[in-house]
Every structure is written in C-alpha cells, then in structure tokens.
Amino acid sequence: MKEKILHLLKENEKNFISGQGISENLGVSRTAIWKYINVLKEDGYEIESVSKKGYRLISSPDLLSFEELSENLHTKYIGKNIMYFQTIDSTNNKAKELALDGYPNGTIIISEEQTLGRGRLGRNFVSPKHKGIWLSIILRPDINPMNVPKVTQIGAAAVIKTLDELDIKAHVKWPNDIVLNNKKICGILTEMSGELNKVNYVVMGIGINVNIDVEELPKELRDTATSISYEVGRYIKRKELVSNLLNNFEILYDEFEKNESINTSVRICKESSILIGKEVRIINRGKESIGKAIDLNDEGELLVQFSDGRVEKIISGEISVRGLNGYV
Known part of the structure; x- marks a missing residue:
C-alpha cells in the first residue's frame, strides 16, 4: 500500500492530492493513508500536508527502490x-x-x-x-x-x-x-x-x-x-x-x-584498460609469473607476452592479475 500511495504522489508531483481522493482511489481509510504518509516521511520523502488540500510530494530521497x-x-x-x-x-x-x-x-x-x-x-x-x-x-x-x-x-x-x-x-x-x-x-x-x-x-x-x-x-x-x-x-x-x-x-x-x-x-x-601496455604479475593457484599485458582479444581474454616471446591467453576465473608494484 505504501508503494501505491507513493506512486499516486509521484503521478501528481508538485500538486496536492486530497486524502479523500487517495482513499477513494485505493479503497483504504484516510487514517491508514495518514499512517503510510508518515512512514514515507520516515523513509526520507519530503511530503507537504495542508488541511483541505491534502498531500504534495516535494522531494524524494536517493533510494534504490x-x-x-x-x-x-x-x-x-x-x-x-x-x-x-x-x-x-x-x-x-x-x-x-x-x-x-x-x-x-x-x-x-x-x-x-x-x-x-x-x-x-x-x-x-x-x-x-x-x-x-x-x-x-x-x-x-x-x-x-x-x-x-x-x-x-x-x-x-x-x-x-x-x-x-x-x-x-x-x-x-x-x-x-x-x-x-x-x-x-x-x-x-x-x-x-x-x-x-x-x-x-x-x-x-x-x-x-x-x-x-x-x-x-x-x-x-x-x-x-x-x-x-x-x-x-x-x-x-x-x-x-x-x-x-x-x-x-x-x-x-x-x-x-x-x-x-x-x-x-x-x-x-x-x-579503458589500466593494464594493457604494462608489466603485470599473473597469480594462478599460488604460482606467480611476470609478463606484459598487450591486448584483449575478441573473446575478452587478456593477451600476455612473456620474456621468451610467447603470448598466452589469460582466461578470467581463478587467476589474479596485478601490477608489478601493487594493485595496479
């Protein structure tokens, strides 16, 4: 019910909607509406209440509902x-x-x-x-x-x-x-x-x-x-x-x-890669190797070239890639 009342307020944002109008629309008592309005205020919604006019939504909080x-x-x-x-x-x-x-x-x-x-x-x-x-x-x-x-x-x-x-x-x-x-x-x-x-x-x-x-x-x-x-x-x-x-x-x-x-x-x-062109550490099952990140292929795999010239595809999973001196 709280969500339905909020939806009505948002549909009429910046305008007043009477308690009676909400009551008739949703089929609940005006007392129940008043209680839900207070819950919405506790959630961070700024709602103006004016006698004989009803309720008006002023602002909404930064929630992720x-x-x-x-x-x-x-x-x-x-x-x-x-x-x-x-x-x-x-x-x-x-x-x-x-x-x-x-x-x-x-x-x-x-x-x-x-x-x-x-x-x-x-x-x-x-x-x-x-x-x-x-x-x-x-x-x-x-x-x-x-x-x-x-x-x-x-x-x-x-x-x-x-x-x-x-x-x-x-x-x-x-x-x-x-x-x-x-x-x-x-x-x-x-x-x-x-x-x-x-x-x-x-x-x-x-x-x-x-x-x-x-x-x-x-x-x-x-x-x-x-x-x-x-x-x-x-x-x-x-x-x-x-x-x-x-x-x-x-x-x-x-x-x-x-x-x-x-x-x-x-x-x-x-x-936007922060690794391509850099020397990186490849950590796989406790074993560490060092190479240069040179590209991403069409499959999204990291291409790493090692000192002997070989290039390997690194597949994401149980592998960590880090910079030589720390996180990046």
Missing part, C-alpha cells in the same frame, strides 16, 4: 522485476536462491546494505548502508557454459560507459575491477549454475563504492580502494547511476545474446 529507479529506466527486461531490500547478507546469494525458484531473466536484486558481500576468490566486499550500489542480475542466456566469463566484460563495459556519461574517467583492471585514480571503486562477481552443455542461470553481482567516506573503509583497504564521490569531490545520485547502468547493460548484453558477440564491450574495456 523500483519507484525511484523506474523514472529513468528504459529497458525492455533488465530491471522490470526488482527485488529491493534494506539489508541483506549478499545480493548474489539471494539472486541464486531466486533463480532456482524460477525468477525471470533480467530480475534485479538490490539492497541498501550487504552484511556478507563477496568478491572474486572469496574476498570480502565492504557494503555500508545508503553509500553504494550493491546489486545482482539474474540472467538466463542460451549459450555454451564456456562463454559465461564474457558476461563479466559486459558488466565492466556498462559501468565504464555509465561513468563516462557522468564525465568520470575510470579504467578496467581486467577482468572484473573498475578503478579510479588507481584505486578500486567497483567489483564484479559472475557466478553460474549449469551442466556440461547448458547454462541454467548466471548471476552477475556489481558492487560500487559511490558515496562512501574513505574513513569507513577498513584501514587495510585504504591504499587500494576508494569511492567515486571522494575522488571527484561531489555527491553522486545513486538512483540515476543505477538506472543508467541497467540501461547500458541491456544494450551491451543484447549484442551478446543476439549475435554471440561482445565486440562493443571489448572495445570499451580495451580503450
């Missing part, structure tokens, strides 16, 4: 079904649970806070309330399971494109990190359930440090992680960032599903 995201969402299927939480252990965990229950392609699980956020290789991901974007997308591609890692490149390209639209020049640290001023602002975690020749579902989690104060990050992460707002010196509206991210993701993902191509995503990731 469907009502707030849908205003700028122009997708056909990505985000048409949004599961919104205030607090959750992990959006990826919830997404996998819902995928098993048959939730459709493009379903979004998004939370204001994660208590057990995870990155690649089992690393923890700090996810404070109302300060970042913590979301997962359920995808059901009809593809060979070997092609699932390409989805990570699509996610990275969508983040880069979205930040570019805000005049923020970020870079991709292949395969799944987005960095700004040489520090991590975003991580992508792609997980799959499938059989030998069949994908049951893919869950792609995206975590973005948007308005986090650096002091909120654990001390051991402050040399390698940051937030967008800290680096650019201004507050970033999260709901606009999410909507634009989902819009961009669908365009790039459509290319993959329809043409089995990630050419556009690879081009974006290549142009």
Whole structure:
C-alpha cells in the first residue's frame, strides 16, 4: 500500500492530492493513508500536508527502490522485476536462491546494505548502508557454459560507459575491477549454475563504492580502494547511476545474446584498460609469473607476452592479475 500511495504522489508531483481522493482511489481509510504518509516521511520523502488540500510530494530521497529507479529506466527486461531490500547478507546469494525458484531473466536484486558481500576468490566486499550500489542480475542466456566469463566484460563495459556519461574517467583492471585514480571503486562477481552443455542461470553481482567516506573503509583497504564521490569531490545520485547502468547493460548484453558477440564491450574495456601496455604479475593457484599485458582479444581474454616471446591467453576465473608494484 505504501508503494501505491507513493506512486499516486509521484503521478501528481508538485500538486496536492486530497486524502479523500487517495482513499477513494485505493479503497483504504484516510487514517491508514495518514499512517503510510508518515512512514514515507520516515523513509526520507519530503511530503507537504495542508488541511483541505491534502498531500504534495516535494522531494524524494536517493533510494534504490523500483519507484525511484523506474523514472529513468528504459529497458525492455533488465530491471522490470526488482527485488529491493534494506539489508541483506549478499545480493548474489539471494539472486541464486531466486533463480532456482524460477525468477525471470533480467530480475534485479538490490539492497541498501550487504552484511556478507563477496568478491572474486572469496574476498570480502565492504557494503555500508545508503553509500553504494550493491546489486545482482539474474540472467538466463542460451549459450555454451564456456562463454559465461564474457558476461563479466559486459558488466565492466556498462559501468565504464555509465561513468563516462557522468564525465568520470575510470579504467578496467581486467577482468572484473573498475578503478579510479588507481584505486578500486567497483567489483564484479559472475557466478553460474549449469551442466556440461547448458547454462541454467548466471548471476552477475556489481558492487560500487559511490558515496562512501574513505574513513569507513577498513584501514587495510585504504591504499587500494576508494569511492567515486571522494575522488571527484561531489555527491553522486545513486538512483540515476543505477538506472543508467541497467540501461547500458541491456544494450551491451543484447549484442551478446543476439549475435554471440561482445565486440562493443571489448572495445570499451580495451580503450579503458589500466593494464594493457604494462608489466603485470599473473597469480594462478599460488604460482606467480611476470609478463606484459598487450591486448584483449575478441573473446575478452587478456593477451600476455612473456620474456621468451610467447603470448598466452589469460582466461578470467581463478587467476589474479596485478601490477608489478601493487594493485595496479
């Protein structure tokens, strides 16, 4: 009911709508409406109440609910079904649970806070309330399971494109990190359930440090992680960032599903790569080797040339790629 009242207020934004009008429209008492209006105010909505005029929405908070995201969402299927939480252990965990229950392609699980956020290789991901974007997308591609890692490149390209639209020049640290001023602002975690020749579902989690104060990050992460707002010196509206991210993701993902191509995503990731042209450390199952990152191929694999002249394709998975002297 709260969502229905909010929808009516948004439809009549800046204009008064009477309590009686809301009551007749939704079939609930005016007392109930008053209670829901107070709940909305507690959520951060600024609502003016005037006797004999009714209620008027003045402003909305920067929340990531469907009502707030849908205003700028122009997708056909990505985000048409949004599961919104205030607090959750992990959006990826919830997404996998819902995928098993048959939730459709493009379903979004998004939370204001994660208590057990995870990155690649089992690393923890700090996810404070109302300060970042913590979301997962359920995808059901009809593809060979070997092609699932390409989805990570699509996610990275969508983040880069979205930040570019805000005049923020970020870079991709292949395969799944987005960095700004040489520090991590975003991580992508792609997980799959499938059989030998069949994908049951893919869950792609995206975590973005948007308005986090650096002091909120654990001390051991402050040399390698940051937030967008800290680096650019201004507050970033999260709901606009999410909507634009989902819009961009669908365009790039459509290319993959329809043409089995990630050419556009690879081009974006290549142009914004922070590794290409640099000496890098390849860490695989505890073993370390050093080579030069020279390119991304059409499959989104990193090409690394070693001192003996051989060039190897590095496939994302249980492999870490780092700069010679640290994170990048």
